[in-house]
Amino acid sequence: MDLKGLVAALLQQSRFSQRELCDRTGLSKDQLSRTFSRKRPVELREALTLVDAADMPARAAITLALFERPDLAVEWSRSGMSEFLETLIRELPEAMLAELGDGIDRVNPRWGKLAARFVAQRIAHHVQEIIDREEEIAEFKPNASRAMG
Numbered sequence: 001m002d003l004k005g006l007v008a009a010l011l012q013q014s015r016f017s018q019r020e021l022c023d024r025t026g027l028s029k030d031q032l033s034r035t036f037s038r039k040r041p042v043e044l045r046e047a048l049t050l051v052d053a054a055d056m057p058a059r060a061a062i063t064l065a066l067f068e069r070p071d072l073a074v075e076w077s078r079s080g081m082s083e084f085l086e087t088l089i090r091e092l093p094e095a096m097l098a099e100l101g102d103g104i105d106r107v108n109p110r111w112g113k114l115a116a117r118f119v120a121q122r123i124a125h126h127v128q129e130i131i132d133r134e135e136e137i138a139e140f141k142p143n144a145s146r147a148m149g
Contacts, residue, residue, distance in 0.1 A: 001070035003062075004042040007050055008035055009074045010061055014054035024053040060086035 001009070011021060011032075022032050027050075034040035035050070042050070044062070051058035060082045064073035076082040097104065 001065070003044065003047050003065065004035070004038050004040065006061065006065045006070050006073055007042050007047045008038050009070075010051050010056055010077055011054050012036060013074065013077060014056060016054060021054060025050050057082040057086040060089065063089060 014021065016024060018029070018032055018036075021027070022029055025032065027035065031040060035042065047062060048058045051061055056077050061073040061077055063085070064070065064076070064082075073082070076085065100107065
């Protein structure tokens with residue numbers, strides 16, 4: 001999927017009608033129609049603007065597409081995962097600088113894949129803890145009446 005295909009897929013999934021998208025993006029009805037049908041070329045800056053106007057995490061979607069995962073860009077746009085990824089990417093450089101300081105030049109590029117797996121495992125563990133807590137709360141049944149002694 002190329003950039004114009006990704007933009008078309010994301011715009012079509014947005015919660016806005018075509019009329020609302022025209023108002024939000026500044027495109028005419030014809031331009032938007034050609035964007036939807038992938039007949040209109042889209043530059044990177046415009047793609048960011050259009051997807052952002054559709055109230056979707058544009059940078060995460062385009063980043064996934066750049067790493068040849070446009071399927072995830074579209075799928076994750078339906079959940080909070082795309083917004084999570086965008087926040088992670090935005091915050092990671094500062095977090096890395098703060099944690100590594102002068103040691104940043106000692107990071108081995110080969111560690112990237114393992115670091116990604118570690119982060120994903122930590123997130124999965126955290127999500128499972130939240131699910132477990134929610135289930136415990138749902139199963140909790142307080143004593144309806146207290147025995148008075």
